[in-house]
């Protein structure tokens with residue numbers, strides 16, 4: 541804090557310390573400009589906050605995030621803890637929430653996209669039993685989910701090529717249409733109501749790593765986009781949800797259609813301010829410190845979170861279907 545204050549001082553912007561918060565990866569210092577010395581800074585909200593990375597190499601594990609967040613875990617079959625905010629609170633994703641239907645994840649290589657998706661898979665699997673949730677994994681890079689094969693919640697083995705990915709999305713859209721017909725016959729609006737009144741059907745979450753890599757041809761790009769659009773528009777009521785990640789946050793991959801249909805945006809560290817704008821509609825993600833440091837934006841949120849790392853312990857618990865054993 542002393543260093544920060546004297547750095548401002550040396551710029552002829554005298555400040556007084558206002559306190560600090562220690563987050564999982566950085567410390568947020570707050571300082572208030574002192575105005576009676578002819579300085580040119582005009583404080584608006586009253587203070588300036590500066591986030592300084594901590595020299596802390598201890599990763600935040602999914603188990604720890606789960607434990608801390610247990611008290612505000614949503615009552616939802618499709619929820620998982622996305623990360624820890626600077627004040628230590630846990631932000632939960634709930635795919636039944638209209639402000640989170642569909643999640644778009646963007647970030648540079650090595651920023652933590654695959655780790656984010658892996659923690660989503662294991663978080664979802666710890667949150668609900670295999671009878672209540674089915675998970676489909678699509679991974680054209682063939683490396684992200686190999687050790688998750690065998691998870692009882694998976695609807696099938698990991699899909700790795702573009703043709704199978706397209707077929708998988710086609711089947712999910714058929715399933716969605718079928719569900720709508722069943723709801724209509726039963727005179728209910730959505731899966732929540734349906735499951736209260738009839739034999740419950742599972743929610744289904746499709747998780748795609750490196751979505752951009754599936755777009756090998758123009759016609760496939762159009763088809764994929766259309767599928768994401770349909771699942772984004774109508775999937776939530778049918779209990780079919782989509783989470784996708786891309787290393788290429790450029791306008792060719794993250795089109796307005798994709799953005800409109802995946803409501804919650806997650807930006808991990810990106811290379812440029814324009815990459816950040818493509819994901820979040822604002823700059824900022826270019827300043828993140830990497831390894832799961834992220835900005836999330838939705839209809840109601842803009843927050844900086846630290847995402848958890850999944851370890852063998854949490855994978856083991858999800859495989860055995862015993863979330864209650866989280867230490």
Ligand SMILES: Nc1ncnc2c1ncn2[C@@H]1O[C@H](COP(=O)(O)OP(=O)(O)OP(=O)(O)O)[C@@H](O)[C@H]1O
Pocket residue numbers: 599600647648649650651652653654655656787831832833846847848849
């Ligand atoms: N939440 C996290 N906590 C701690 N370390 C992390 C976290 N996320 C990522 N890392 C570290 O960063 C490395 C790269 O992460 P990851 O493989 O998820 O990147 P990526 O964005 O998928 O990269 P690529 O685009 O090359 O596939 C991980 O192996 C891990 O060491």
Ligand SMILES: [Mg+2]
Pocket residue numbers: 653654655684749
């Ligand atoms: Mg990856």
